[in-house]
Amino acid sequence: MQDARHQADRDSRTGTAAARPVGYCEGGELPRIAINARNFAQAETHLPGQDIVATCAACWLSARESKERLDGSAQLLKETNEALAAAGLHYNGGANVRHMVEVLIEDFGYDGLKAPMKKSLEGLKIAGYVGCQTNRPFGIDGESFENPMYLDKMVETLGGEALSKYEQKVTCCGGALAFSEPEKSQKQIRDIVESAYDHGAEMIVTPCPLCQANVEVYQSEINKKQGTKFNMPVVYYSQLMTVAYGGSAKDAALDGQLIRAEKLEKIAGK
Amino acid sequence: MTTANTNAIERYRNNFLKEVEANVEEGHMVKMCMQCGVCAGSCPLGPHWTHSPQKIFMMIRAGKRDEVLGSDSMFMCTSCYNCMVRCPRQLPITHIMHGLANYAHRLGLAPKGQPTRDFATLFWNNAIKKGRVNELMLTLRHYFRGGLVSGIKEALGMQSVGLGLFMAKRLNPMEIFGGHGVKDLKGFHAIVAKAKEIEDRKKGFTA
Numbered sequence: 001m002q003d004a005r006h007q008a009d010r011d012s013r014t015g016t017a018a019a020r021p022v023g024y025c026e027g028g029e030l031p032r033i034a035i036n037a038r039n040f041a042q043a044e045t046h047l048p049g050q051d052i053v054a055t056c057a058a059c060w061l062s063a064r065e066s067k068e069r070l071d072g073s074a075q076l077l078k079e080t081n082e083a084l085a086a087a088g089l090h091y092n093g094g095a096n097v098r099h100m101v102e103v104l105i106e107d108f109g110y111d112g113l114k115a116p117m118k119k120s121l122e123g124l125k126i127a128g129y130v131g132c133q134t135n136r137p138f139g140i141d142g143e144s145f146e147n148p149m150y151l152d153k154m155v156e157t158l159g160g161e162a163l164s165k166y167e168q169k170v171t172c173c174g175g176a177l178a179f180s181e182p183e184k185s186q187k188q189i190r191d192i193v194e195s196a197y198d199h200g201a202e203m204i205v206t207p208c209p210l211c212q213a214n215v216e217v218y219q220s221e222i223n224k225k226q227g228t229k230f231n232m233p234v235v236y237y238s239q240l241m242t243v244a245y246g247g248s249a250k251d252a253a254l255d256g257q258l259i260r261a262e263k264l265e266k267i268a269g270k
Numbered sequence: 271m272t273t274a275n276t277n278a279i280e281r282y283r284n285n286f287l288k289e290v291e292a293n294v295e296e297g298h299m300v301k302m303c304m305q306c307g308v309c310a311g312s313c314p315l316g317p318h319w320t321h322s323p324q325k326i327f328m329m330i331r332a333g334k335r336d337e338v339l340g341s342d343s344m345f346m347c348t349s350c351y352n353c354m355v356r357c358p359r360q361l362p363i364t365h366i367m368h369g370l371a372n373y374a375h376r377l378g379l380a381p382k383g384q385p386t387r388d389f390a391t392l393f394w395n396n397a398i399k400k401g402r403v404n405e406l407m408l409t410l411r412h413y414f415r416g417g418l419v420s421g422i423k424e425a426l427g428m429q430s431v432g433l434g435l436f437m438a439k440r441l442n443p444m445e446i447f448g449g450h451g452v453k454d455l456k457g458f459h460a461i462v463a464k465a466k467e468i469e470d471r472k473k474g475f476t477a
Contacts, residue, residue, distance in 0.1 A: 027372070027394045028372050028376070028466065028469050029295045029369070029372075029469060030465040030466070030468055030469040031462050031465040031466050031469065033465075034461050034462065034464075034465035035401075035458075035461065035462065035465075038458065038461055058349075065365075079465075079468050080465070082464065082468060083461050083462075083464040083465035083468060084461055085464075086457070086460035086461050086463070086464040087454060087456075087457025087458065087460050087461050088457065089457070089461070132348075132349070132350040132351055132352070133349070133350075133351070136350065136351035136352065136354065136355045137351045137354050137355050137364075145355045145356075170352075171314065172314040172348050172350035172352070174314075174348055175348040175349055175350065176348070176349075176386075176389070176390075176393070177315075177346075177348050177386055179389055179409075179412055180385040180386040180388070180389035180390075180412075181315075181318075181346075181385060181386060184315055184318055184346075185348075188314055213440075217431055217434075217435070218431075220430060220431065220434075221428075221431065255438070256438045256439060256440055257438065258431075258434045258435070258438060
């Protein structure tokens with residue numbers, strides 16, 4: 001399963017919450033796969049021949065995993081189509097599921113990402129925090145699970161300085177357990193932020209929306225409980241790209257940060 | 271004891287491995303475990319569970335039904351997939367742990383009040399209601415799960431975070447009025463109901 005590449009996720013037009021990560025109690029196997037297949041069937045009908053691209057790591061993982069399971073079992077496909085028929089839908093096995101980072105790295109490539117640059121992120125030292133689900137179990141073509149380099153290369157492509165060492169690069173932020181097990185997750189988050197500080201980073205960048213939220217939002221909680229003074233901005237990779245491509249701080253949604261990324265705002269304002 | 275649980279005990283007698291293989295997602299892979307322990311050493315929540323995946327797999331083979339299905343370990347899974355990519359026998363460990371959690375939950379044997387079990391249940395019901403997650407209601411219901419008093423306390427503790435997200439336009443207060451949903455919600459519900467019906471029939475959850 002780990003080797004099979006190039007499938008995908010959630011269509012923003014038909015998008016359903018892909019409830020894998022914490023839906024495992026009530027949901028079960030077939031309901032989970034069926035709601036993913038509903039998206040695939042819609043994509044096949046309304047956007048034939050096009051890839052489904054997910055920006056959320058968990059959506060990508062859930063959808064791609066469902067697709068691989070359906071590709072691998074005629075019985076599962078039959079049962080899934082029985083469920084889809086309840087809404088007059090049918091899934092034929094098409095619709096490639098991909099993550100946006102796959103599209104950027106594998107289709108555009110680093111040279112392609114450099115081409116539209118108007119500004120360099122020169123002088124910014126950035127910790128590339130890859131986290132779990134854009135990295136495991138599928139990941140980006142040609143990258144290792146233990147030390148993937150694509151995010152660092154992306155930072156460098158945009159003119160920033162990537163950390164050469166960052167022990168917490170693929171550490172789990174706690175995921176959905178940040179809600180249900182706050183103490184245990186905040187220990188994870190503390191390690192991730194602390195290591196970024198230790199290596200002199202000025203901000204953290206991540207390709208996963210939940211990592212972005214968890215690592216940014218809970219810093220104030222950790223400060224309160226553990227007396228740390230964390231104030232490390234955490235941005236999503238597209239925010240770096242927007243600034244490098246000449247967008248304003250608002251275009252890059254930097255006004256949506258809880259911990260302001262002031263150095264990035266400054267570059268955006270130049 | 272639930273009927274489904276009584277039926278399962280009756281049907282599989284002392285062969286718990288067979289029960290897991292038949293009813294738990296990816297359960298047929300359990301017997302491939304060679305007890306190396308890489309999963310146990312790879313788990314970010316390692317210090318917090320009672321049994322590592324390695325132990326769970328051996329306990330399944332040893333027929334420790336009550337201990338496995340009553341364990342809190344499966345609910346400590348953050349879905350980080352570290353164990354799964356490192357497993358030398360390529361067991362889909364993450365999926366087996368989720369499958370065991372689901373099976374234990376459906377049989378009514380999972381630990382009561384386990385916070386991740388409760389949150390997962392909230393999450394699924396929230397997502398299924400409109401076909402999209404209503405993050406505001408999910409958060410509120412989570413904080414108020416233990417009643418009004420503890421809810422107010424917990425929500426006040428997280429007030430600065432909530433307010434910050436709201437000010438940054440990352441939490442939409444209008445979602446309290448029901449929130450947004452998918453097109454053809456009726457069809458969406460029909461798909462979920464049918465899928466559940468098929469699965470319940472196959473796994474013996476129907477009375």
